[in-house]
Amino acid sequence: MSNDNGVPTLSPSASEQPKEEAKSAPVEKPAAKSTPPEPKAPKNEPIALDIVKSAPAPIPLPNNRPIEPSHLTVVAPLTLAGNRPVMGSEMQVTHTFMASGNRPIASSQLHVDSTISIMGNRPIASNQIDDANQLMGYLD
Template identity: 50%
Template sequence: MTVENTAPATTESESAKESTKTPTRGRKPKEDSEVTALSVSSAQSGGLHLMKSPTGLPGNRPIEASHLHIIGTYSAVGGSRPITTNGIEVSSTMTISGNRPIAVSHLAISEMYSVMGNRPVASNEIDDPTALMGFLD
């Protein structure tokens, strides 16, 4: 009478892995069949739902009324850009980095730094902060 082995055959490497397992020091060993599930809430559960305009600006930036008077547009990288009128007096232009205007300014300049490319330094004590912001633009 012969006895057949009904257990699945194991290779030497599988039996070596089983014999080299370390004890878990009182913890239950992790089983391979462990499944983790994430809870996903339904969109109908409540809360605030925002509608996005299909013709909005990039980044969903807001559009608001302005005092600017647009006299034309030009096409550039990124779309159509407006040309507006303003009250800036132009004294000359600089063509080093494109045709850029040099505006006439009534800002009181205290000194010039030659180290920073002859950039003007204005006093911190100014009467009209709008004049300084116009100068910086």
């Protein structure tokens, strides 16, 4: 086939030709079944309900991590990075360091020789080791 300018045109394929829409017959609604009305309780009497006992829904955890019993005591939740527990501790905190978050500074028996001001006043401890065998045991 060609158009008026003499340029050949392709005839539409069978899949591109418009299809006749099927005329559907009106859908008949099924006749309503006659069922006897359910008996209703008198307005003055309560209706009894079945009590179903079920376990409370578990709290979903990320990646389905399990929760196990522990001897740790939860003091409060921390909600900054998820609902993480804050555990109680017997660590004696002297004050906190706010430069890199609210980090506790604990009191200890560490003998400090000097401090480095470049590294945020971090302590430099002595190289004398009290119990070398105990220290090497941590490396195993």
